[in-house]
Amino acid sequence: MYHKTTGYRVFSYFNYAFMILAGLACFLPLLHLLAQSLSSKAAISGNMVSFWPVGFNVDAYIKTFNNSNFNGAMLTSITRTVLGTTISMFILTCAGYALSKEFRGRNVLMWFFIFTMLFSGGLIPSYILITALGLKDTIWALVLPGAFGAYNLILLVNFFKTIPKALEEAAFIDGASFFVILSKIYLPLSLPGIATVSLFIMVGHWNSWFDGILYMSDASKYPLASFLQTVVVQSNMQNMAMSQSEVAAMSEQSIKAAQIFVSTLPIILVYPFLQRYFVKGIVLGAVKE
Amino acid sequence: MKKRTDLWKMVSMVMLSAILVAGCSKGESASETAPASVLKDGKYDPPFTITIAKQQDENAGKYINGETLNDNVLTRWGEQNLGIKIQTTLLGGDASQYNTKLRLALTGSEKLPDVLPVYDTMLVNDLIESGQVKEITEDISTYMPDRIKEIYKQYPTTFNPVVREGKVYGMAIAPNLTEGEVMLIRQDWLDRLNLEAPTTIDEFEQVIAAFTNEDPDGNGKKDTYGFTFSGKDSYNTGWVSDPVMIFSAYTGKHLPRQWHNDNGKLTYGSVAPGNKEALAKLRDWYAKGYLNKELATQGAWDALSDFTEGKAGIIIGRPWLYDSVKDVEKNVDGAKISAYPTIQGVNGDKTYQSAQLNDGVFMFNKDFQNMEAFFLYYDKMYDAAFSTGEFKYGYAQGYDYDIVNDEVTFDPTKFNTPLEAVQGVGKMAFTKNTPSVDGPGQSYYDLANGVKADTGVLIQSASKDQTTQDGYRISYENRDVLLPNEFNGPPTPTMQNVWEQLTTMEQETFTKIIYGNEPLEAFDTFVKQWHEKGGDTVIEEVNEWYNQASETDVMTLMNLK
Numbered sequence: 001m002y003h004k005t006t007g008y009r010v011f012s013y014f015n016y017a018f019m020i021l022a023g024l025a026c027f028l029p030l031l032h033l034l035a036q037s038l039s040s041k042a043a044i045s046g047n048m049v050s051f052w053p054v055g056f057n058v059d060a061y062i063k064t065f066n067n068s069n070f071n072g073a074m075l076t077s078i079t080r081t082v083l084g085t086t087i088s089m090f091i092l093t094c095a096g097y098a099l100s101k102e103f104r105g106r107n108v109l110m111w112f113f114i115f116t117m118l119f120s121g122g123l124i125p126s127y128i129l130i131t132a133l134g135l136k137d138t139i140w141a142l143v144l145p146g147a148f149g150a151y152n153l154i155l156l157v158n159f160f161k162t163i164p165k166a167l168e169e170a171a172f173i174d175g176a177s178f179f180v181i182l183s184k185i186y187l188p189l190s191l192p193g194i195a196t197v198s199l200f201i202m203v204g205h206w207n208s209w210f211d212g213i214l215y216m217s218d219a220s221k222y223p224l225a226s227f228l229q230t231v232v233v234q235s236n237m238q239n240m241a242m243s244q245s246e247v248a249a250m251s252e253q254s255i256k257a258a259q260i261f262v263s264t265l266p267i268i269l270v271y272p273f274l275q276r277y278f279v280k281g282i283v284l285g286a287v288k289e
Numbered sequence: 290m291k292k293r294t295d296l297w298k299m300v301s302m303v304m305l306s307a308i309l310v311a312g313c314s315k316g317e318s319a320s321e322t323a324p325a326s327v328l329k330d331g332k333y334d335p336p337f338t339i340t341i342a343k344q345q346d347e348n349a350g351k352y353i354n355g356e357t358l359n360d361n362v363l364t365r366w367g368e369q370n371l372g373i374k375i376q377t378t379l380l381g382g383d384a385s386q387y388n389t390k391l392r393l394a395l396t397g398s399e400k401l402p403d404v405l406p407v408y409d410t411m412l413v414n415d416l417i418e419s420g421q422v423k424e425i426t427e428d429i430s431t432y433m434p435d436r437i438k439e440i441y442k443q444y445p446t447t448f449n450p451v452v453r454e455g456k457v458y459g460m461a462i463a464p465n466l467t468e469g470e471v472m473l474i475r476q477d478w479l480d481r482l483n484l485e486a487p488t489t490i491d492e493f494e495q496v497i498a499a500f501t502n503e504d505p506d507g508n509g510k511k512d513t514y515g516f517t518f519s520g521k522d523s524y525n526t527g528w529v530s531d532p533v534m535i536f537s538a539y540t541g542k543h544l545p546r547q548w549h550n551d552n553g554k555l556t557y558g559s560v561a562p563g564n565k566e567a568l569a570k571l572r573d574w575y576a577k578g579y580l581n582k583e584l585a586t587q588g589a590w591d592a593l594s595d596f597t598e599g600k601a602g603i604i605i606g607r608p609w610l611y612d613s614v615k616d617v618e619k620n621v622d623g624a625k626i627s628a629y630p631t632i633q634g635v636n637g638d639k640t641y642q643s644a645q646l647n648d649g650v651f652m653f654n655k656d657f658q659n660m661e662a663f664f665l666y667y668d669k670m671y672d673a674a675f676s677t678g679e680f681k682y683g684y685a686q687g688y689d690y691d692i693v694n695d696e697v698t699f700d701p702t703k704f705n706t707p708l709e710a711v712q713g714v715g716k717m718a719f720t721k722n723t724p725s726v727d728g729p730g731q732s733y734y735d736l737a738n739g740v741k742a743d744t745g746v747l748i749q750s751a752s753k754d755q756t757t758q759d760g761y762r763i764s765y766e767n768r769d770v771l772l773p774n775e776f777n778g779p780p781t782p783t784m785q786n787v788w789e790q791l792t793t794m795e796q797e798t799f800t801k802i803i804y805g806n807e808p809l810e811a812f813d814t815f816v817k818q819w820h821e822k823g824g825d826t827v828i829e830e831v832n833e834w835y836n837q838a839s840e841t842d843v844m845t846l847m848n849l850k
Contacts (some may be wrong), residue, residue, distance in 0.1 A: 214390065
């Protein structure tokens, strides 16, 4: 009975303590944010809010949802995430399925893809390309450039490879085409892998802000992350030529907190439903036949 | 073999569509120049579009009535009244993102906007070198309206960064001397301890000592201290939580991190002799607990929360700082804040502080042919500053001001349709900041001397909190202490290599001395090393730039004498 030994028990206690601490370290900032979003402005600027609202009110949330730009940005972000994930998954499953087979030139193709993981064109060529293709100021500028990710491809290819070849051969004999095999056999069987990669892509789209600021020349087209970037992050102004009204706007910490909190909610809500696939999803090369 | 031809078909299709897309976008830009607009009775017909670049400000998402960046009360006004449509085609987030986008636009992948507000001296330099911005010496002379010429005449040094070989490539954005800093003190603490507001460094020391040791809030606990400021980025923040007054008390006009014209030669303030005494003082105060314990890790904005919480008794900043810390009057019963001028130097002179003359410069696309239209629009923007013409009270009724029962009001809660906060309508034009000719607060000074509030600017000033008004009045009365940085050119070659290193060394040395981690003599070592590690070359180069910038008399060329 190894788990009855003193050493094991001590280890267990430490383990629990450590996990609880780690859990708190992740959870408390969120709680602090929630408390701030529900507190009065005076209490926040006086540094008096920790984990419980001081001067409880929900003004910040009312203001946030009355802000047309916030709602617009939320919509852009949702569209972007759904569209981006769909397009990416379509491309990745098609490519991944093909590349999990043996055919001539497969390694060369694979090498091309991996090359993009190691070297990228950089900011300026990407920008020129997007501008020249006329994608600027459209949602495509946010969705298309990242649609194909080599890392996610490798994950999927490896997952597809773990599916027994015999299944596919049996289906061939019954007269199934490649597409039928992909949709009826491979996709259902690799749900964990698909769910994991989808979540990666989803979170990536939800959180990315730089491309929004880069490719949009109208703030009303910003996705949520870019919107938050302009409202929250840049407010640590070092610029001295500020006027009174601007500075008053800066101190609206509760609204910022509410906006951040609202913007993290969707991803937090999606996560539990995909989380159960995680362990199986990323067994990259861990189990060999 | 069949498969291969399919592939080629696909590839050629993709390429064809790419060419088509590119072709279309070229076609669009060509058609823009077609009809020539004529100026008739102050209005262009047919209306034409000026494209602008814009650094997104805090107004992000704050347009009311469903308005947007390119369709709001001000753009509509411009189209209807002037026949000029302002369209933002390049939008940046914070300063660095905005600079990145301007640089990307310089690659020629898209048309540069007509009007470019630029806030970075290096970028100003690069834009001039790129040959893509317009030389406007003649245009200023010909098209700039007289009342605006009068303003630019007062600030000749703002042209220094945009002059190359006697040619002018830009102009300062709405030059105007910024307001000066005041000392905000907890008046109730002073009263309770029977103290007067300090006017010298010794009195200042007595007050902060009392604020720390004599329980000014009367709660029986030693939980207060005297003076809160930020030492995170520089000991000269220039706007809030600024300790520069203490340095200036010993160094006079040589402020840390700033260049000063000392009898025709630019010198760097951080290495001036008096700094050592100032650091000795701060070090002593820090050890005694009179200062913010975390001053080196707190940014300007963080440093004021101690004041708002009721822990610190004195903070220094621009007069509007009151608006940001007045919550202490809500958080703590009986708290009251008063504004006072900064203290005197040790030799009896005033203490000095940094000031700004302008926020960035306007530059123009070299293909932009409508400078007179730009100036027409720009002049209208000044209406609000001069309280004349169409923007006599403000930019738009119901947005930044309103008329209720025949009374002009700037209090958004009293509007006919009450608002959360006033709308910065002026900011919907070219720039982040609205033109002002009020200097360090002349309107407040006038009000305090009994002038009747009958213009837009005066009414607006009169609507502010009393403490804020006092602050501005003090700022105006002490406007002679404001020192703009004399070096406003692009970083010199040596600066680009060593400046980062030198300022880091400076910041670390100052902080370590104040914290007591290094002896006071570390300052002498710092000065020696500063000069040796490139400081001397930088001084040489900066002076070279200064002499060259003031060599040609561009003011006469622009007819601004």
